[in-house]
Amino acid sequence: MSLIHTTEHWGGNSFEYMVALLRNEAVVQASPSDWMPWNYTASLLSQAKTK
Numbered sequence: 716m717s718l719i720h721t722t723e724h725w726g727g728n729s730f731e732y733m734v735a736l737l738r739n740e741a742v743v744q745a746s747p748s749d750w751m752p753w754n755y756t757a758s759l760l761s762q763a764k765t766k
Contacts, residue, residue, distance in 0.1 A: 718732070718733070718752065719733075721752045722752040724752075725752045725753045727752055727755075727756075732752055732755060735750075735755060735759050736750060736755075739758075739759070739762055742758070742762060746758075
């Protein structure tokens with residue numbers, strides 16, 4: 716619940732955030748601080764560029 720609330724607090728879509736975490740599980744585990752609700756979109760864009 717706290718991730719959902721925090722994501723919504725930062726103006727994000729909690730469903731999209733959770734999907735991004737699941738789709739990028741290995742990268743999230745390697746660097747969890749890059750995948751916080753307030754900065755995950757930058758990490759998501761970075762992952763898209765490397766694929």
